Amino acid sequence: MKERGTGGSIINSGSILGLRQACGVLPYPMSKSGAIQLTKALALEWARHGIRVNPLAPGYVKTELNGEPWQGDAGKALIRRIPQRRLGRLKDLDGPLLLLASDMSAYMTGIGR
Numbered sequence: 001m002k003e004r005g006t007g008g009s010i011i012n013s014g015s016i017l018g019l020r021q022a023c024g025v026l027p028y029p030m031s032k033s034g035a036i037q038l039t040k041a042l043a044l045e046w047a048r049h050g051i052r053v054n055p056l057a058p059g060y061v062k063t064e065l066n067g068e069p070w071q072g073d074a075g076k077a078l079i080r081r082i083p084q085r086r087l088g089r090l091k092d093l094d095g096p097l098l099l100l101a102s103d104m105s106a107y108m109t110g111i112g113r
Contacts, residue, residue, distance in 0.1 A: 001046075001049070001050075001051050002046065002049045002051065005049070005050075006050075007049065007050025007051055007052075008050070008051055008052070009051075009052045009053075009054070009100060009101050009102075009105070010039075010042070010051065010052070010053045010054070011054055011055070011056055011097060011100045011101060012035050012036075012038070012039045012053070012054070012055045012056070013032075013035065013055070013056060014032050014035055014036045014039070014055035014056060014057030015028070015029070015032040015057055015058070016057055016058065016059045016060065017029040017032055018031075018032030018033040018034075018035060018036045018055075018057055019033070019036070019057060032057070035055065036055045036057060039053050039054065039055040039110065040055075040110045042110075043109040043110025044110060047109050047110075051109075052100075052105065052106070052108060052109040053109055053110060054100050054105070054108060054109060054110065054111050055111075056093065056096055056097060056100065058088055058092070058093055058096075059082065059088055060078065060079075060082065060087050060088060061087060061088035061089065061090060061092070061093070062087040062088065062089065063090065070087060
């Protein structure tokens with residue numbers, strides 16, 4: 001993008017656990033917080049080239065890989081603390097992804113969430 005001078009949008013995968021702590025999953029929040037900080041640094045460096053760099057750091061989203069833990073008491077207690085009282089669905093990410101990928105977010109870079 002930089003060499004071509006075309007600008008563009010990069011969206012990195014973050015997580016709510018890149019912004020807060022949780023017990024028993026140290027490598028995951030470490031990697032996600034690193035990805036978020038990398039994204040913010042690149043946003044600063046590449047903005048002058050017309051390249052927007054944003055992380056998408058959703059809350060808890062149910063997937064095929066993480067569905068089972070939400071069935072236990074700890075998972076249900078966490079869900080009760082979510083304002084919508086439910087887990088996110090993958091389709092809930094469609095709108096934010098489309099916004100960040102489109103020119104509708106032309107003035108958004110390094111937003112951090």
